[in-house]
Amino acid sequence: MLKTTPLNAAHRAMNAKMVDFGGWDMPLHYGSQLEEHHQIRRDVGMFDVSHMLTVDIRGENVRQFLRGLVANNVDKLTIPGKALYTCMLNPAGGIIDDLIIYYLSESWFRLVVNAGTADKDIDWITSQSRQLAPDLAITPRRDLAMIAVQGPNARSKVWSVITDSQAASENLKPFQSIVVGDYFIARTGYTGEDGFEITLPADQAADFWQKLHTAGVAPAGLGARDTLRLEAGMNLYGQDMDENINPLESGLAWTVDLKSERDFIGKQALLVQPINRQLAGLVLLDKGVLRSHQKVVTQQSSEGEITSGGFSPTLNQSIALARIPAEVAVGEQVHVVVRDKQLAAKVVKYPFVRNGQVLV
Structure with missing residues (x-):
């Protein structure tokens, strides 16, 4: 039985070509992958990315825990809402997953991990927490949905739908986020274009999707998402990297902090491996x-x-x-x-x- 996102019925109502994507029933395209690609490069489009998993980690020692868990340095996160792209490594330096970490407060960090590695990631994070920070609360948020609105006109379209969001989000720089009512709005994406990734309660996702569509935001599927991210030079987990490849040989050296004295899982392996x-x-x-x-x-x-x-x-x-x-x-x-x-x-x-x- 394939897993479904809260937008599955909406995709089918829009005549999406549905495919099995790592155990998820997801839209490949809505008629023309090529048109969807150009639509996002030239105007605006939206993707259902609710198959990805949001994970909230709360507790007094969450920053210290993440210092040792991931290869990038979470000490770069000093402004609430700031995001950091990083890899989570195994002791041999291989990539367990690439993910985004959002700093919301000293006792609350939010992670967004890949769908295909979500179960493995949760097991790994939980096992490391038991050893290093047993008091942390690690909460997978399958009660949330995520919609990516991407393209040069993406932000203005979002503002036309979430009418009270412009003042709060128009000054967000890339890799920053803010909470507006029930919406967690992040200026991030996987297309090489400007836009937002918006996390919201799952039971509100279909209504929001339809409002975006009514405002002129065209749906796009996995096919266009892949050609867009390839043009943007963005790694895909399971193809460009995996647990047998280290980030230094994956074009991701910029996400690895080897300069500070901070230790993290996989650091010692990276220091001795030839590139x-x-x-x-x-x-x-x-x-x-x-x-x-x-x-x-x-x-x-x-x-x-x-x-x-x-x-x-x-x-x-x-x-x-x-x-x-x-x-x-x-x-x-x-x-x-x-x-x-x-x-x-x-x-x-x-x-x-x-x-x-x-x-x-």
Whole structure:
């Protein structure tokens, strides 16, 4: 039996193409993945991301606990509502999950974790808490829904629906959040465009979704979400990273604090592991389509592999993220093995697209 979000009936009423997404019944598209992609780059669209899990951690020692749990430094969070992107590592330095942490007060931090790793994450967080901070209250919030409204016109559309939210949220910088009534409004997203991710009570989600739609916000599915995040150079857990890969070889060194004296799970492993690989962008120069797991042939002795690939609607050509030898430089030409043929591709610095602008 597939799990469903509070918006499942709304998706079906809008004639969504539904698919099994890691055990969740989710919309792939509402007619045209391509149109949904362009709609968000050029105007505004909305995604149901209620399959992701919000986790509230409360208690006197929550900051100290998170200092040791995640690779980024929660001491950067000093303003209520500020968010931090980070990885949670195992002792070998592998990535258990990537997540966002919101600082709400010294006794209340909120985490948003991936749907496919949610159960594993809760087990891991709970087990670590028992050892290090047994008095903390760890609460998975399946009573909440989450809707991402993304695109250059996203914020104004949200303000037109949540009429008392503009004054409170218009000065939010990226990776900041605020509570407005029943809405937890965060200026975050997974598309490379501006917008909000809005958490609200599950029983209010369908009404809010419909109000957004009436205001001109088009629904978008998993297909467009994937091409948008790929263009934006954003990692997907299970493809670009997992428990066998460390963040330093996943383009996520910027999320790891190795400078402070603070210790965290996986730190010692990261300090001694050689960094032989990097996550790089590829733009295909020949005709074809780049896909996950295709082999990348370089001028170096070792080979690489595409972790995420596909057709970029914005660039109108095929792009990919690939884990390749660390010594390969931006601008070099490599070859990708596609159906027993070696197709030429150029190594580029990602993101490929951000805020509607092509960057490669």
